Amino acid sequence: MFGVAKKLRRNGVLGLNERNTDFILRLNPRRLFPRVDDKTITKKLALDAGMAVPDLYGVIAHHAKVRKFADIVSERESFVIKPAQGSGGAGILVVTGRSKYKRDSFRLANGMLISENEIRHHISNIVGGQYSLSGNRDKALIEYCVRFDPTFSEVSYQGVPDIRVVVYRGYPAMAMVRLPTRASDGKANLHLGAVGAGVDISSGKTLTGVLYDTVVSEHPDTGALVAGLKIPRWDFILESAARGYDVTGLGYLGVDMVIDRDRGPLILEMNARPGLNIQIANGTGIASRIARIEEIYDATATPEERAAIARREFPADSPRAN
Amino acid sequence: MKQRYVYLLAALLAAIGLSAFFYKWQVLGFPLTEDRETPVWTIESAVSFDSGPGTIKVQLQVPTLTPGFRMLNENSVSRGYSFSLNYGSGGREAQWAIRRADGEQTIYYRISVYEDDSVDQWDITPPFPPLPVINEPMKTAVDVLVDDVYDHSADTASFTTELLRRMNDPSPDPNVELLLSGVDSGAGFLEIMTTMLAAARIPARIVRGFHLAGRQRSAQLVPWLEVHDGDQWLYFNPVTGEQALPKRFLVWWRGNESLVNVEGGSNVAVEFAIRENHVDALAIAEKQAAKRGSIALDLSLYSLPIQTQAVYSVLLMIPIGALVMVFMRTFIGIDAFGTFMPVLIALAFRETKLFWGVILFTMLVALGLMIRFMLDRLRLLLVPRLSAVLIVVVALMLFISLMSHRLGLETGLSVALFPMVIIAMTIERMSVVWEERGAAVALREGLGSLFVAIVAYIFMGMAWLEHLIFTFPEMLLIILAIVVLAGRYTGYRLTELRRFKELSAD
Numbered sequence: 001m002f003g004v005a006k007k008l009r010r011n012g013v014l015g016l017n018e019r020n021t022d023f024i025l026r027l028n029p030r031r032l033f034p035r036v037d038d039k040t041i042t043k044k045l046a047l048d049a050g051m052a053v054p055d056l057y058g059v060i061a062h063h064a065k066v067r068k069f070a071d072i073v074s075e076r077e078s079f080v081i082k083p084a085q086g087s088g089g090a091g092i093l094v095v096t097g098r099s100k101y102k103r104d105s106f107r108l109a110n111g112m113l114i115s116e117n118e119i120r121h122h123i124s125n126i127v128g129g130q131y132s133l134s135g136n137r138d139k140a141l142i143e144y145c146v147r148f149d150p151t152f153s154e155v156s157y158q159g160v161p162d163i164r165v166v167v168y169r170g171y172p173a174m175a176m177v178r179l180p181t182r183a184s185d186g187k188a189n190l191h192l193g194a195v196g197a198g199v200d201i202s203s204g205k206t207l208t209g210v211l212y213d214t215v216v217s218e219h220p221d222t223g224a225l226v227a228g229l230k231i232p233r234w235d236f237i238l239e240s241a242a243r244g245y246d247v248t249g250l251g252y253l254g255v256d257m258v259i260d261r262d263r264g265p266l267i268l269e270m271n272a273r274p275g276l277n278i279q280i281a282n283g284t285g286i287a288s289r290i291a292r293i294e295e296i297y298d299a300t301a302t303p304e305e306r307a308a309i310a311r312r313e314f315p316a317d318s319p320r321a322n
Numbered sequence: 323m324k325q326r327y328v329y330l331l332a333a334l335l336a337a338i339g340l341s342a343f344f345y346k347w348q349v350l351g352f353p354l355t356e357d358r359e360t361p362v363w364t365i366e367s368a369v370s371f372d373s374g375p376g377t378i379k380v381q382l383q384v385p386t387l388t389p390g391f392r393m394l395n396e397n398s399v400s401r402g403y404s405f406s407l408n409y410g411s412g413g414r415e416a417q418w419a420i421r422r423a424d425g426e427q428t429i430y431y432r433i434s435v436y437e438d439d440s441v442d443q444w445d446i447t448p449p450f451p452p453l454p455v456i457n458e459p460m461k462t463a464v465d466v467l468v469d470d471v472y473d474h475s476a477d478t479a480s481f482t483t484e485l486l487r488r489m490n491d492p493s494p495d496p497n498v499e500l501l502l503s504g505v506d507s508g509a510g511f512l513e514i515m516t517t518m519l520a521a522a523r524i525p526a527r528i529v530r531g532f533h534l535a536g537r538q539r540s541a542q543l544v545p546w547l548e549v550h551d552g553d554q555w556l557y558f559n560p561v562t563g564e565q566a567l568p569k570r571f572l573v574w575w576r577g578n579e580s581l582v583n584v585e586g587g588s589n590v591a592v593e594f595a596i597r598e599n600h601v602d603a604l605a606i607a608e609k610q611a612a613k614r615g616s617i618a619l620d621l622s623l624y625s626l627p628i629q630t631q632a633v634y635s636v637l638l639m640i641p642i643g644a645l646v647m648v649f650m651r652t653f654i655g656i657d658a659f660g661t662f663m664p665v666l667i668a669l670a671f672r673e674t675k676l677f678w679g680v681i682l683f684t685m686l687v688a689l690g691l692m693i694r695f696m697l698d699r700l701r702l703l704l705v706p707r708l709s710a711v712l713i714v715v716v717a718l719m720l721f722i723s724l725m726s727h728r729l730g731l732e733t734g735l736s737v738a739l740f741p742m743v744i745i746a747m748t749i750e751r752m753s754v755v756w757e758e759r760g761a762a763v764a765l766r767e768g769l770g771s772l773f774v775a776i777v778a779y780i781f782m783g784m785a786w787l788e789h790l791i792f793t794f795p796e797m798l799l800i801i802l803a804i805v806v807l808a809g810r811y812t813g814y815r816l817t818e819l820r821r822f823k824e825l826s827a828d
Contacts, residue, residue: 004819007826015822017652018812063703090758121701128704130754191759213821280824 012288013279019252023290027169027251028272035248036270039084039141045247051240052266054144054258059084061139066123069142070104070116078145081123083131085138089189091131093122094145094159109158109186146266149259151232155179155195157221159186160258163199163231163265165241166274166286167253170303171293172238172310175199176281177206177231182221190277195219197226198282200316204234207316210281237265238307244270246303282316289314328810332803339799350611351438352793353603355786362394362601363534364434365541365572367594371587373423378403378586382431383575386413391572392438394601394609399430412577427587435572436606448550451520463497468522478524478551479565485518486547486563508545512560513578515547525550529557530581531573534596541594543574543581604793623792631792636669638791641801643668643778648808650774655815658771659748666741667771668778674736676779680772682722682737683745687768689718690749691756698753712746 008015014023035041046053057079058072073079073095081093095114099105104116123140125131132138152161159180166174176196180186183193190196195216198207209216209226219226231237241255244267254274257265279286292313301309346352369382384407385393398405403418416431456464471488475481489498489511501518505511512528519526529546532538546567547558557567567573575581584590608624623634643665650656650664658664671679693714697707722737748771756764781787791797819826 004823004826005814008814008819008822011825011827013814013822013825015812015814015818016655017815021810021812090754124703130704191763210824213824215824276822280822283825285825 008285012285012291014276014285014287014290016276018287019273019276023168023252024273028253029249032249033272036250036253036272037085037087038139039082039086039269040139042248042267042270043141046244046267049243049247051243051247052263054080054146054260054266054268057142057144059139059141060123060127063124063127066120066127069120069123072142078147079142080145081119081126082141082143083126083138084141085132085136086126087131089187089192091122091126092187093119094186095119096145146258146268147261149232149261151229151259152177152179154222154224155197155219155226155229157182157186157219159184159188162188162268163237163257163259164196164274164278165238165255165257166278167241167245167255168290168293169251169297170242170245170301171297171306172201172241173289173293173314174278174282174286175201175238175241176278177229179209179219179226181211181219190275195226196277196281197229198278198316199231201238201314202311202316204231204237205229205316206231207282210277213277213280215280215283232259233265235307235311238310239303240265240267242303242306242310248272325810328806332807335799335803335806339796339803342796343794343800346607346794346796350614351603351607353607354790359600360436360603360606361598362434362436362606363572364432364597364599365532365534365574365594366430366432366597367592368428368430369582369584369590369592370426370428371584371590373425373427374586374588376422376586378418378420378423378427378584380418380429380585380587381410381583382416382418382429382592383410383412383579383581384414384416384431385433385435385572385574386576388435388441388573389567390437390439390441390570391435392441392610394434394436394606396431396433399432403429410579412579413575436601437570447552448525450523451525453523454517454520456517456521460501463500464518464521467497467501468518472522478549479556481522481524482519482526482547482549482556482558483563483565485515486558486560489515490561490563508560512545512547515560516578519549527577529573529576531571532594532596533568534570534572534598536596536598538594538596541596543594544571546571546573548576623795635788635792636672638795638798639782639788640665640669641798642787642791643782645801645805646778646781647774648805650777652808652811653813653815655817656770656774657767658774659751659767660744660771663744663748664771664774665778666744667775668782670740671775671779672783673739676776678736679779680776683740683772683775685722686715686718686737686740686745687749687752690715690745691753693718694749694753698757708746708750711749712743715742715746715749 035045040059043053043056057076058068060066060068077098078096080095083091086092094109095106096109097107099107099113106114106116106119108114126138126140129136129138146160148156148160155161156179161177161179163175163177165172176198178188178190179195179197180188181193181195185192188194193212195209195211197209199205200207206227206229209219211220217226218224237257240257244253244255245251248270250272252274254271256268256271258268259265296309296313347354367382369380384396398416398418400418402423403420406417408415408417418429467485467488471481471484475484488495489502491498494502501514502511505514509528516526516528526547526549529548530543531546532541533544545560547560549556549558556565558565582590582592604624608622611622623631626634644662647662647665650658667683674682690711694711697710702710719737719740719742723735726732727735752764752768755767
């Protein structure tokens, strides 16, 4: 037992307790949390910093405004409804289109039809705080539905794959792609059963994947190989992630991005408590990279410089034998 | 930097808690275990005499310094007499006085003592005794004997032992025979001994006391020899010469004063009776603390009304439950609903007992979940829905109680003790997790909660632990110290070793 712990320690694997005490409590001051926990604030900050985010169609903050929903989306065929303070992908509704015959009937990403009334109820639940972290009242965001880039079409089952970059004090430390599966209901959340694939920071190429806590090499639904995909505009993605630090001030940050077919990489959200499965996806511990960043930390470096340093410093370890 | 403050704080808390604990345990004698009883001896001396016509004054020697024993209390029963305790030449004296009395009188003095090894002999160093005035031919016999024994000994102790050996010799030499010719009692023998020790310039005195063993209706005072070697008093068995105070020997008084002295009375007799009973060690400790005016007593939970005590004996176990929770979360990594829900469930288990507690809890949550899923179709808003679940939980509790009562299972009635709001929240959380993360995760967390609750219940139900915390509430500081330290634990959780097993390759 202690032998395993020792090996993990040597391989630089970060545990939950260490993440919480040494990184989140130390580097992420509580007062900055709203910047990432409330997606309306995140979006505004990112826009102010000139970063690319999905367009916001509207925000519903009161039960009384729920009926405005139809007006907000009247011009839209597809959109996403999400709680501003949701976590772990809960409460997100992806509408990909409308019924051909009834304008007030919507088609979800998984193909099911849903009525306007049902959507309104869902928005009411969001506003009532069902999906918010604290259980308090919340806001519902209605925004642009990303049409995902074909890069990952072979290794995704419905939904939108996203890219998670963990940024330590402004330096991208580790990255992975999260690929939706049938089990995850098209959502890119690992605990729902999405596949996470590690990404080589230097080249932007995917490594092998992880499903729950085990390593997989193929996507469970499509059977395509997960490894070896080249992520487009990787430089821009790393720079955006590095810039996330300047925007939020959070020293231990997870930046989630998607690649839109037309608009390129967009920042979806940021996370002050990024999970640790990214280590399994990459087959290596993050603690050793964090230690390296502490050594080379330079407070004056620009996001571009930090992204470049990360590319230089963190090439993928020798490919895992499997 | 911060790490150091944490260690400092934890050390400080632990130090305060431990020192208060040790003080109460070692100095005040608060018992570590609940059922510890200490034997307490009550010695009753009854002085009886026929009253004379005038004023009556009674003096009785009572225990002053009692090595190995501590006094619990003392009192006197004497109708119409004034009573006072004074210091006389031989130690404490109880004094009674009355202007007039008729007929046979009996005065009681009662003292209760218990064993306490920490009570040492504390006494003044006596001056060298003056050379005794002895008439011939005794004087020659004493001088010869003392000179001879002096040659055959090295120090006070060996002198005394040697002297006692010769005096007790079954075939004594002529000098000893001469000295002992008029002696017919143990006390008389000791008087000769002290005279001879005085002739050798060794301070000595007679000690009288009791062997405390069980119940004795008329206990006999046993004389013992006490000799001062310049540093301390040494005890000698006057018959064997053995240098020791017998086990459980209560010293009643010292010196040559007579035990009782009655002015204005005749036919004086003193009877001693000894009774042994067992008293809760806690009661003794409290008396002790009270006698010292210790603040520990004012802060003791035992000074609260009994009902409040009962509440606190339960409440004080909650930190133990919280500690279990900390271990489960931080060191093992078991997922559970809510931070303290398992602790509250464990609290309810105290009343229902484990088996029924688990059954009732499972039943309640399962039924509640079923109804919660039905409510889901109604698409209710959050707060009304939570309230609906709460009402359903109350109704379910009522239903379970009624059913079990009809079936003659009275344990089912205790379902009412479950914290219903907490259970309603649990059901709500569980159903949300069920929907969002799947049945497997919901059930795993549900079982995790139940498991933590069971472990917390086992710890919170330990009677000795409960007693310990209740008697020594300063233990809370120690628990706090542990929790603070755990809050800075950065090692892996036990479950993470499995989770990251892919990364543990060499």
